[in-house]
Amino acid sequence: MNQAVATPLTLGISCENCGADLLVEPHLKTVECPYCASTSIVERPSDGSYVDPVFALGFVVGRERARELCVNWIKSRGIFTPKSFKTALPERGRGLYMPAYLYCAVAHSEYTCKIGENYTETYTTTDSKGRTVVRTRTRTEWRNLAGRSANYVRDILVTASAGISNKLLEQVEPFDLRALLRYTPALLSGWIAEEASIGREECRELARTESIEKIGERLSRFMPGDSHADLEHRTWLEDEVTDLMLLPIWVFAVKHADEEEPVQILVNGQTGEVAGFVPRSWVRILSVVLITLLVAALLFFTIAALAAF
């Protein structure tokens, strides 16, 4: 079920500080007055389409530091990155409180697995000189195991902003949730804050997928034996709780070529972790492949020529 968010019209308000008329975009919680630079925080009625955040994390990384981290990250990209990208400068970053859902649940799993138990076997063979010798080797006996496991799944974060993909968010995670703050509008003052633009149910699906993945990893560590294979599990998630929260994110746009879309780069506003989808230069990839082939061919012919003499 996709709980679509209603999109009411852009809101017209007047600045409480200087009285200027302001327009607030429907997806934003804050607006900065161009005349007096004060931030108005808009709290819309809680009618199902707008939900108040429960928690927030505050910014720790400031604008200058975030830009510096972003520039260093761009410079340190690999060999296949176009030169135009590596020398591009990020445009003015925006400090954004992005909405995300914090998910937790109780997971009950049933699993089946093949467990490998090692043993040592002695066997008789002949060595290089034709003598009969007794040697030992390690072999694995495979046994079937089925069982149940139960655990809490905690601290799964999924994006509730249509503007930032979950994949990109995952790359700047983790956030330190020990610094969690109870949401208060005072946090948003001076910053841009978004309303949730993806429905709770859709986010829950994303969170479930992430949880099941996490449980798979956990079960893999939980298996006994010397090795294991073919681990399969069925997992039920019960008692789910999803709380809307705001995450501090710096968003930079990098325009590196006229014909290309700008690249979105995120900086975790709490930890300074940087992520973005780096463009690939096909010219560079192709030239590396060609040079490798050329060197290999040269080597081959040199050796062949030497061998012929």
Added chain:
Amino acid sequence: MVIAIGTCERCESPIEQGDLRCAICGVCVSVDTGRREAIAIEVMRCDECGAVVEYDERHQAPHCAFCEATMHLERIEDPVEQTELYLPFSVDGREASLTVKRWLGSLGWFRPADLKSKAEVEGVRPLWWVGWAFDAEALVSWTADSNAGAGRSAWAPHAGQVQLHFDDLVVSASRGLSDKEAAHITPSYNLNSAEPSVEPPEGTTIEKFDVQRSQARDRIRSAIRGVATRIIANEHVPGSQTRKVKVEPLLRELVTRRYSFPAWVMAYRYEGKVYRAVVSGQDASIVLGNAPWSYLRIALAVIGGLIFIAMIGLAAALGT
């Protein structure tokens, strides 16, 4: 002192003052914010001077650039743990030193013969050491290798799930006592005798907790894991030998209490070296300490043993 302010809706563990989420299962501690019917628009102003304020990352709070006031935000509190309940001393200093004297005489033949008479007591000091006692319900999932049902390998895999109940389990937080000492005297305490405030004997060293609540929870959780692993290995995994015992406890109703436990610590000197013994403050018969060995007597025993074996060998050789 009341720390718990409510109970988690999901796992029924107590929620403590300053928690924003349940520490066990992660459920948010709900506050009723009420429903908003109309649009509210607000510009944040400084409580002190009325200027417009912004959230400032250097202060990690809304900060007023004019009057330097910083607004308070509700965050997870992580206070240093504090004793809630004290167990009174029911053993006095005289009894404790008599116990240690008796104990010194009961250590066996391998100790110096004059240990009891020559040990100089340096002091008997009362101590209130700190620790947690917890109750919990745990659905424990486990896997293990054991020799039961083993085929060609010496090990076969097993798995299971069992409900365990923990009642008044004590975890030491003491710096003064070693874990071994604390574990040895713990069974002698009557936790029902605890009271919120008790007059200590004169000169009592009152230990303080030196860990924060979050660390305390980690330590309790790892203690639960340790106890569960022992119980599973001994009582639930089939077979007589086990390895790779892994447990995953799903905790419910984890209730933690912070105690100060009474003990007498006695230091004594024997031939210039200092040793110590710890006596439970609630049961004079429980004592644990270290004491010197008599190397002369150990050597005598070893030589005696060797002579004995040699003589048997000789007798056997002569007999044939």
